[in-house]
Amino acid sequence: MIHPGKTEEPAEMPPLRSTDLVGAIGAFVAEVALVAAFQNSLLPLPIAVMCHLIVATVLLGRYMLRVRRKRDGSASLLLAFVVLVAGPFGALGGLFIGWLSRPERSDVERLSQWYARIALSTDVSAGTRRSDRIATGRIANLNAAMPHSFSGVLEHGNVHDKQMVLGLIARRFHADYLPALKLALVSEEPVIRVQAAAVAAKIRGSLAARAEAALTAAADPTTPVDAALAHVAEAEKYAASGLMEEPDKLRAETLIDGLLASAVSRLDRTRSAHTSAAHTTERYEARLLADMRFADLRRLRRARAWRAKHGLRFRPVARRKTPIRSITAATPRPEASG
Amino acid sequence: MSAPANTYSWNRQSNEPADICLIVEGCYPFVPGGVSGWIDWLIRTQPELKFSVVSLWPSPTGINPRYAMPDNVLSFQTIYLQDFGSSPRRREMIPSGIDAFSRALDEFMRRGGVDALAGVMRTRAQMSPKLSFSRLLNGPAAWDIVHGMYDRRMPHGSFLHYFWAWRALLGGLFATLEAPLPKARVYHTISTGYAGVLAARAARETGRPMLLTEHGIYTNERRIELLMAEWVADTLDKGHNLEDDRTDLRDLWIEAFEAYARTCYEGATEVITLYEDNQRVQKVLGAAPERCRVIANGIVVERFANLGRAADDARPTMALIGRVVPIKDVKTYIRAAHVLRQRMPDLRAYILGPLDEDPGYVDECRELVASLSLDGCIEFTGQVNITQYLADVHVVALTSLSESQPLTLLEAGAAGIPFVSSNVGSCREIIEGRSDEVPALGQGGFITPVVAPEATAAAVEKLLRDPDLRRSYGETLRTRVNQFYRSEQAASAYRQLYAHYRALD
Numbered sequence: 155m156i157h158p159g160k161t162e163e164p165a166e167m168p169p170l171r172s173t174d175l176v177g178a179i180g181a182f183v184a185e186v187a188l189v190a191a192f193q194n195s196l197l198p199l200p201i202a203v204m205c206h207l208i209v210a211t212v213l214l215g216r217y218m219l220r221v222r223r224k225r226d227g228s229a230s231l232l233l234a235f236v237v238l239v240a241g242p243f244g245a246l247g248g249l250f251i252g253w254l255s256r257p258e259r260s261d262v263e264r265l266s267q268w269y270a271r272i273a274l275s276t277d278v279s280a281g282t283r284r285s286d287r288i289a290t291g292r293i294a295n296l297n298a299a300m301p302h303s304f305s306g307v308l309e310h311g312n313v314h315d316k317q318m319v320l321g322l323i324a325r326r327f328h329a330d331y332l333p334a335l336k337l338a339l340v341s342e343e344p345v346i347r348v349q350a351a352a353v354a355a356k357i358r359g360s361l362a363a364r365a366e367a368a369l370t371a372a373a374d375p376t377t378p379v380d381a382a383l384a385h386v387a388e389a390e391k392y393a394a395s396g397l398m399e400e401p402d403k404l405r406a407e408t409l410i411d412g413l414l415a416s417a418v419s420r421l422d423r424t425r426s427a428h429t430s431a432a433h434t435t436e437r438y439e440a441r442l443l444a445d446m447r448f449a450d451l452r453r454l455r456r457a458r459a460w461r462a463k464h465g466l467r468f469r470p471v472a473r474r475k476t477p478i479r480s481i482t483a484a485t486p487r488p489e490a491s492g
Numbered sequence: 493m494s495a496p497a498n499t500y501s502w503n504r505q506s507n508e509p510a511d512i513c514l515i516v517e518g519c520y521p522f523v524p525g526g527v528s529g530w531i532d533w534l535i536r537t538q539p540e541l542k543f544s545v546v547s548l549w550p551s552p553t554g555i556n557p558r559y560a561m562p563d564n565v566l567s568f569q570t571i572y573l574q575d576f577g578s579s580p581r582r583r584e585m586i587p588s589g590i591d592a593f594s595r596a597l598d599e600f601m602r603r604g605g606v607d608a609l610a611g612v613m614r615t616r617a618q619m620s621p622k623l624s625f626s627r628l629l630n631g632p633a634a635w636d637i638v639h640g641m642y643d644r645r646m647p648h649g650s651f652l653h654y655f656w657a658w659r660a661l662l663g664g665l666f667a668t669l670e671a672p673l674p675k676a677r678v679y680h681t682i683s684t685g686y687a688g689v690l691a692a693r694a695a696r697e698t699g700r701p702m703l704l705t706e707h708g709i710y711t712n713e714r715r716i717e718l719l720m721a722e723w724v725a726d727t728l729d730k731g732h733n734l735e736d737d738r739t740d741l742r743d744l745w746i747e748a749f750e751a752y753a754r755t756c757y758e759g760a761t762e763v764i765t766l767y768e769d770n771q772r773v774q775k776v777l778g779a780a781p782e783r784c785r786v787i788a789n790g791i792v793v794e795r796f797a798n799l800g801r802a803a804d805d806a807r808p809t810m811a812l813i814g815r816v817v818p819i820k821d822v823k824t825y826i827r828a829a830h831v832l833r834q835r836m837p838d839l840r841a842y843i844l845g846p847l848d849e850d851p852g853y854v855d856e857c858r859e860l861v862a863s864l865s866l867d868g869c870i871e872f873t874g875q876v877n878i879t880q881y882l883a884d885v886h887v888v889a890l891t892s893l894s895e896s897q898p899l900t901l902l903e904a905g906a907a908g909i910p911f912v913s914s915n916v917g918s919c920r921e922i923i924e925g926r927s928d929e930v931p932a933l934g935q936g937g938f939i940t941p942v943v944a945p946e947a948t949a950a951a952v953e954k955l956l957r958d959p960d961l962r963r964s965y966g967e968t969l970r971t972r973v974n975q976f977y978r979s980e981q982a983a984s985a986y987r988q989l990y991a992h993y994r995a996l997d
Contacts, residue, residue, distance in 0.1 A: 286727065292728045294730050325720065344917075348916060351942040351943060397943065
């Protein structure tokens with residue numbers, strides 16, 4: 155498991171530091187001198203042993219100093235131990251360990267792999283990532299209270315919370331946040347108005363693209379009718395936000411009309427969605443009324459009455475692939491017959 | 493004493509203490525307009541005083557100064573916040589007392605305040621051996637500090653992200669705390685942030701008075717940036733919960749800037765801003781009400797006094813005066829012109845301002861004009877002498893998303909032209925009058941919501957269709973600007989402040 159919060163170091167033998175190497179050489183020289191002095195009867199055994207212990211103690215002191223400074227002292231401890239046990243041979247062994255653990259070029263690669271792993275820049279499965287977030291306590295607090303309504307906070311909250319909400323709207327924008335943003339734009343608090351204006355300016359540039367994406371999804375004949383309607387409703391919110399550029403807004407509204415009409419037609423053929431059909435038809439009729447397109451309205455009502463009178467039932471129709479770019483060119487109209 | 497590697501400085505005369513040390517961040521003398529222009533104005537309107545200037549920058553920019561140093565500037569010094577020191581040449585011992593220093597830093601970054609700043613300086617002085625701030629940031633001791641602060645502050649979050657945020661925040665702070673201070677009788681900072689911390693440090697170390705003048709509220713601007721920033725990673729999943737008290741990177745950054753601001757407000761002898769709304773925010777952020785005052789900016793009104801007026805029967809004309817950049821929301825102005833042109837087909841709408849700052853945005857505006865068929869109505873003039881245009885303009889409009897105290901509003905007012913402005917900065921105060929205006933002069937135009945082309949169009953239309961209302965509002969605005977927003981009034985207010993605090997021993 156990955157623990158990005160806790161930096162696991164790559165597993166390897168801790169290298170001897172340069173001061174450890176100096177210590178190892180010093181210990182080797184001292185131990186060789188002691189052995190030579192003892193063999194040549196220059197030192198009695200107890201004195202030679204005592205000197206040997208002093209050398210080991212000095213090395214141990216080096217270890218303790220590192221521990222006190224919260225540094226890795228394992229290499230120093232190892233050196234002290236091998237010198238204590240094996241005298242000059244131990245010191246030689248320490249030097250050998252130092253040679254073995256010398257930094258090499260390959261370490262850089264290992265280090266970068268390790269860094270990539272802890273920075274989560276390597277490929278890990280969604281499950282691993284999720285389990286890691288749970289293990290490190292980074293998931294949402296499930297015991298926390300329910301989030302507050304954004305509009306409620308912007309009407310009644312304190313300045314701090316209002317700013318937090320506007321930050322969330324900016325970073326995780328959704329069409330449903332537009333009413334809250336509009337509230338913030340006319341807030342009594344200058345600080346909130348300024349921030350809301352900054353948020354509006356930030357998202358305004360993306361609204362046309364968002365509306366287009368929603369309408370493209372809605373126009374896809376493979377999209378179920380209810381999902382298509384949800385996409386159209388989303389695009390309607392963007393168009394009604396007052397933040398879209400006029401030409402983009404007009405284009406979106408034209409497409410919305412066509413897609414709504416198409417959805418009415420598809421729903422009217424479906425027995426299983428009477429409520430949705432009625433709701434969508436009402437929305438479409440309201441739009442036709444608002445636009446004073448009375449001829450279209452009469453045509454729509456005649457078609458519905460005729461279908462109702464003859465009790466037409468759903469029958470599958472051949473689906474036709476509609477290229478995305480053709481959406482803007484062709485505006486579907488309600489079909490006159492089922 | 494030689495300057496550390498992260499500073500650039502020159503002295504006109506070496507040992508003379510300045511009367512005023514101005515401390516500025518990210519503007520003068522390298523960025524034109526706005527606060528830089530104000531600083532240049534301030535120095536030049538106080539020729540009897542000697543100034544030194546400390547300018548804080550993230551890193552060397554290679555930009556040439558846009559302002560020539562006035563003769564009364566004795567010294568100039570830059571401090572680079574993110575280019576602070578380098579790794580020590582050899583390994584260093586970890587000083588004793590590092591834990592106390594780490595805790596003091598933690599306290600300062602969380603809560604700020606002059607006492608917390610003193611705690612940082614004291615615990616650093618008590619370390620043995622005493623290391624410089626750059627060695628504390630770049631040497632082995634940094635590990636002990638960052639580790640301790642991370643464990644206390646953000647244990648749930650990503651250490652890697654924390655580390656880099658820590659480097660950025662403390663790099664700036666340490667650069668500020670280690671920089672040499674010019675000698676001066678009064679220290680005057682033009683924002684909170686790092687400049688504010690340096691000013692608070694100067695006041696603490698020298699015992700001299702420190703003034704703060706804020707045009708925009710620095711902490712609030714940073715907070716807005718940070719809350720919206722995509723570059724700050726969310727390492728904790730807080731969902732939409734506003735009450736989750738776990739600290740994440742965004743909180744860390746915001747808290748740091750709030751702590752810096754609190755330190756500056758506490759250390760300041762006077763907290764000045766341009767208008768009342770800003771003052772309310774300053775108080776919320778920690779400024780003591782008894783130290784707060786408003787000194788509005790001013791203009792040379794005589795320059796606009798005799799420009800003449802657009803005739804009633806002339807082609808109805810409105811103008812937006814300003815750079816064509818997103819913050820001015822020129823698109824809302826264009827959309828307002830579109831709405832208005834449907835009701836007044838011979839409308840003319842000027843956009844008087846430079847086009848070179850954001851060419852992409854200018855192109856978008858031109859496209860919008862073309863798509864709305866406003867080519868014969870809207871005219872982009874580029875940078876012009878506005879006095880040559882104001883005589884043809886009936887109404888000036890401003891659709892900015894953010895302003896502090898726009899000079900264009902004062903200039904239009906001085907020319908007797910009514911104004912329609914979005915509700916930003918001090919626009920309401922200038923157009924409708926301050927709460928303590930005696931006698932109340934009345935309205936000088938209309939205030940509209942931000943990003944509201946219909947409302948802007950309606951307000952402009954009202955003024956275009958009613959010559960009497962237009963004249964009456966224009967005169968009101970002219971009277972108000974003449975009474976309260978003259979350049980010499982602002983200069984005099986600062987002269988008196990400086991004289992008072994320079995005299996203190």
